[in-house]
Amino acid sequence: MSDSPARVLDALRRAGDASRSGQDVSGQLGVSRAQVWKHVEALRARGYRIAGAPGGGYRLLDAPDRLYPEEIQNGLATRWLGRIVHWLEETDSTNRVALDLARSGAAHGTAVVAEGQTAGRGRLGRSFHSPPFCNLYTSIVLRPTLSTAEAPTAILAAALAVADSVAGELGDGERVAIKWPNDVLVDGRKTSGILVELGAEATRVAFLVLGIGVNLNVDPASFPEEFRSRATSLAAATGRTIDRAAFTRSLYGTLERVLDAHARDGFDAIRPGFEARFRMRGQAVRVTDLGGAEIDGRVSGIDADGALLLETADGRRERVVAGDVTLAKDGDAA
Amino acid sequence: MSDSPARVLDALRRAGDASRSGQDVSGQLGVSRAQVWKHVEALRARGYRIAGAPGGGYRLLDAPDRLYPEEIQNGLATRWLGRIVHWLEETDSTNRVALDLARSGAAHGTAVVAEGQTAGRGRLGRSFHSPPFCNLYTSIVLRPTLSTAEAPTAILAAALAVADSVAGELGDGERVAIKWPNDVLVDGRKTSGILVELGAEATRVAFLVLGIGVNLNVDPASFPEEFRSRATSLAAATGRTIDRAAFTRSLYGTLERVLDAHARDGFDAIRPGFEARFRMRGQAVRVTDLGGAEIDGRVSGIDADGALLLETADGRRERVVAGDVTLAKDGDAA
Numbered sequence: 001m002s003d004s005p006a007r008v009l010d011a012l013r014r015a016g017d018a019s020r021s022g023q024d025v026s027g028q029l030g031v032s033r034a035q036v037w038k039h040v041e042a043l044r045a046r047g048y049r050i051a052g053a054p055g056g057g058y059r060l061l062d063a064p065d066r067l068y069p070e071e072i073q074n075g076l077a078t079r080w081l082g083r084i085v086h087w088l089e090e091t092d093s094t095n096r097v098a099l100d101l102a103r104s105g106a107a108h109g110t111a112v113v114a115e116g117q118t119a120g121r122g123r124l125g126r127s128f129h130s131p132p133f134c135n136l137y138t139s140i141v142l143r144p145t146l147s148t149a150e151a152p153t154a155i156l157a158a159a160l161a162v163a164d165s166v167a168g169e170l171g172d173g174e175r176v177a178i179k180w181p182n183d184v185l186v187d188g189r190k191t192s193g194i195l196v197e198l199g200a201e202a203t204r205v206a207f208l209v210l211g212i213g214v215n216l217n218v219d220p221a222s223f224p225e226e227f228r229s230r231a232t233s234l235a236a237a238t239g240r241t242i243d244r245a246a247f248t249r250s251l252y253g254t255l256e257r258v259l260d261a262h263a264r265d266g267f268d269a270i271r272p273g274f275e276a277r278f279r280m281r282g283q284a285v286r287v288t289d290l291g292g293a294e295i296d297g298r299v300s301g302i303d304a305d306g307a308l309l310l311e312t313a314d315g316r317r318e319r320v321v322a323g324d325v326t327l328a329k330d331g332d333a334a
Numbered sequence: 335m336s337d338s339p340a341r342v343l344d345a346l347r348r349a350g351d352a353s354r355s356g357q358d359v360s361g362q363l364g365v366s367r368a369q370v371w372k373h374v375e376a377l378r379a380r381g382y383r384i385a386g387a388p389g390g391g392y393r394l395l396d397a398p399d400r401l402y403p404e405e406i407q408n409g410l411a412t413r414w415l416g417r418i419v420h421w422l423e424e425t426d427s428t429n430r431v432a433l434d435l436a437r438s439g440a441a442h443g444t445a446v447v448a449e450g451q452t453a454g455r456g457r458l459g460r461s462f463h464s465p466p467f468c469n470l471y472t473s474i475v476l477r478p479t480l481s482t483a484e485a486p487t488a489i490l491a492a493a494l495a496v497a498d499s500v501a502g503e504l505g506d507g508e509r510v511a512i513k514w515p516n517d518v519l520v521d522g523r524k525t526s527g528i529l530v531e532l533g534a535e536a537t538r539v540a541f542l543v544l545g546i547g548v549n550l551n552v553d554p555a556s557f558p559e560e561f562r563s564r565a566t567s568l569a570a571a572t573g574r575t576i577d578r579a580a581f582t583r584s585l586y587g588t589l590e591r592v593l594d595a596h597a598r599d600g601f602d603a604i605r606p607g608f609e610a611r612f613r614m615r616g617q618a619v620r621v622t623d624l625g626g627a628e629i630d631g632r633v634s635g636i637d638a639d640g641a642l643l644l645e646t647a648d649g650r651r652e653r654v655v656a657g658d659v660t661l662a663k664d665g666d667a668a
Contacts, residue, residue: 123535145624147656148532151482155536181537196536198482201457201529202489203515203656204624290479290538322481322537 004031005046006070008039012050012060013074019057067113067136071245072252080109081140081256082248088112090132092119095197095211098139102199102207109256110141113248120213121195123182124324128193129224134217135233136248140255142208144263148200151208152321153267153306155182155196158210160270161255162192163277166214168250169234169242177279180299180308180325184214189232191215212251216242267306278302284328285310287320295320296328338365339373339380340404346384346394347408353391401447401470405579406586414443415474415590416582422446424466426453429531429545432473436533436541442477443590447582454547455529457516458658462527463558468551469567470582474589476542478597482534485542486655487601487640489516489530492544494604495589496526497611500548502584503568503576511613514633514642514659518548523566525549546585550576601640612636618662619644621654629654630662 011025026033040050040058047064063071069085076082084107091097094112096119101110116132130137146154163184167173170186177185184192195211215233223231234242261269280299287295287310295318297310308320345359360367374384374392381398397405403419410416418441425431428446430453435444450466464471480488497518501507504520511519518526529545549567557565568576595603614633621629621644629652631644642654 124538147624148485149483149655151534152537197540198532198534198536200485200532200534202532203486204458206531290481321483 004029004035005039005042008036009043009048009060009070010074012058015059017059019052019059021057022052025058065133065244067115067138067244067248069113072111072113072248074245076249076252078109078252078256081259082111082252083109085111085113088114090114090116090118093117093121093211094137094139095121095195095209098141098209098211099197099199102141102143102209106141108141108143111252112139113137117213120193121211122193123195128195128213129227130213131218131222136212136214136216136244136251138213138248138251139209139211142210142259144205144208144259146205146208146263148203148205150266150305151196151198151200151205152181153262153270154198154208154210155194156180156267156274156306157258157262157270158182158194158196158212158255159184160274160277161258162194162212162214162251164258164273165247165251165254166191166234167277168254169247170238173277175237176277178274178277179327180278180280180302181306186232186234186237190227190230191232191234191237210255214247214251216244216247267304271302271304275302280308280327286326286328287318287323288326289320289323338363338369339376342370342373343377343382343394343404344408346392349393351393353386353393355391356386359392399467399578401449401472401578401582403447406445406447406582408579410583410586412443412586412590414441415593416445416586417443419445419447422448424448424450424452427451427455427545428471428473429455429529429543432475432543432545433531433533436475436477436543440475442475444475445586446473447471451547454527455545456527457529462529462547463561464547465552465556470546470548470550470578470585472547472582472585473543473545476544476593478539478542478593480539480542480597482537482539484600484639485530485532485534485539486515487596487604488532488542488544489528490514490601490608490640491592491596491604492516492528492530492546492589493518494608494611495592496528496546496548496585498592498607499581499585499588500525500568501611502588503581504572507611509571510611512608512611513661514612514614514636515640520566520568520571524561524564525566525568525571544589548581548585550578550581601638605636605638608640609636614642614661620660620662621652621657622660623654623657 022033022036025036049062052058091114094114098112114137117130117137120128120130122128159178159182163176163178167176175187182194183190193213198208199206217235218233220232220236283299297312300309300311310318356367356370360370383396386392425448428448432446448471451464451471454462454464456462493512493516497510497512501510516528517524527547532542533540551569552567554566554570617633631646634643634645644652
């Protein structure tokens with residue numbers, strides 16, 4: 001949306017339940033009354049219900065359930081994250097769009113939001129199921145001062161921010177856990193996927209793109225069969241409809257705080273928060289490394305650099321910096 | 335060049351100093367004699383001197399000083415590196431081209447070669463001076479199984495391969511040194527620039543692009559004044575013209591060997607070779623880290639993960655994983 005309809009919307013929002021005359025709005029924004037009318041029509045075309053007619057007063061009745069920039073930014077309390085939002089009704093992958101923006105020089109904190117993804121991407125080349133108009137799919141361009149070696153901890157920072165936002169929505173942190181490195185679980189079921197992609201010189205990160213998908217209002221019964229027993233949504237977990245724009249604002253605020261701390265002091269800064277949501281200690285797991293080799297062991301903790309620590313059945317200590325972790329039914333491993 | 339002129343060229347090369355009749359070549363390649371003539375004309379247009387006329391015999395007199403794929407691949411003894419070469423007379427940056435190819439799915443080992451670069455890139459956002467038709471500017475697409483944390487060692491592997499190839503051309507390894515992480519020096523002067531860029535998930539490298547520029551036949555007197563005292567070319571160092579295609583073949587062969595070893599066993603595999611060319615031990619240096627902070631110290635070695643080890647004047651041990659290293663005149667630092 002061009003700037004002016006957003007300004008008309010803002011003027012109507014500020015009036016609350018009261019009507020504002022077209023003359024008023026026209027005077028405040030410095031545009032003609034005919035233009036105010038045009039902008040009101042543009043807002044209506046996007047799903048805003050606005051009472052009133054040209055010459056009379058206008059009143060905002062209802063905003064559509066869309067993650068438009070003006071919805072997300074309405075009350076957004078961040079300094080740099082989401083100050084620019086690119087909204088797409090549908091795209092292949094918000095990470096793909098954000099990577100293109102990053103390569104073209106997009107600013108730190110630029111966000112992409114799509115109502116649906118046709119080819120949502122997950123870690124390790126997997127796909128991310130992305131039904132339209134019910135969840136959050138967002139990707140953020142970051143330009144941190146970060147060495148390539150530290151990049152893996154960015155995904156842990158993102159997982160922490162998502163977990164904290166989900167806990168806030170649930171009002172019950174005990175139900176929320178992080179499965180290393182990046183899955184956020186509610187009652188043991190996956191609610192969120194995170195994918196960090198980056199462009200770098202060998203030793204220096206040029207940009208990061210942080211992709212986050214959160215199951216908000218999707219009906220878990222609609223999941224593909226192979227995920228159904230292992231995934232849920234916040235609506236299913238709370239029994240109420242989630243305000244998607246409000247959740248997005250909360251997530252952006254938490255993310256900005258966590259990422260600022262991470263930029264200042266690295267993984268150390270977020271480690272206590274991460275440990276508090278990390279419930280894998282003692283759990284039997286199977287790790288498949290990048291080369292395809294498997295290690296069975298029991299989780300003994302998180303290392304200072306964010307690596308997962310395992311103890312194998314024969315007492316060896318293994319560090320996992322990258323790879324895929326499967327929870328074993330207890331007794332299967334270690 | 336389309337495939338067929340390259341096959342005609344190959345047939346003429348195999349004949350050595352002998353003439354081959356158009357009928358012979360036509361029969362061997364399964365194309366008409368008129369087409370053979372057309373391909374000979376195409377080769378001549380690219381600078382190949384070929385004696386002969388339609389109806390008579392053809393003989394290759396001379397190949398142009400160009401890094402055409404058919405020049406580089408003529409005798410190339412690699413399995414995967416440079417089996418596909420994209421040649422460009424001029425481009426902004428071979429790394430930019432190779433990054434685009436990598437994103438479009440180009441195979442492991444795909445090479446880009448340009449005769450000149452208008453915006454050659456160096457490390458840390460610097461430019462790389464790239465005059466046309468005299469040097470080597472090449473970028474290779476790699477798809478290694480590599481964690482992001484290990485990516486910094488790829489630049490050390492590349493530096494080692496370039497140093498070994500330069501030493502081979504000079505016939506005197508004592509004159510060749512590596513300035514950590516990526517400069518190859520001859521008699522203390524820079525002859526090569528290396529830039530590794532990559533696309534990755536947080537923990538897993540998706541692709542690497544290895545950009546290498548080597549000063550082969552450029553006249554050091556033509557360098558911009560600020561480099562003149564610190565840079566040289568292999569021609570200046572040897573007093574003879576370097577066969578650019580032969581050097582490129584040798585470099586590709588050495589690179590493939592070093593990269594295969596690196597893929598198998600990580601930095602460990604190349605560490606002895608790297609240490610042999612690493613002459614910085616005891617040297618006073620100033621390191622500027624990614625955040626702009628400076629550390630003065632004396633180089634004490636290379637760590638197991640390829641990091642530079644420093645000892646500061648007050649006896650602290652510092653590890654440098656990323657940053658810019660300036661050699662201090664002895665006495666300036668540490």
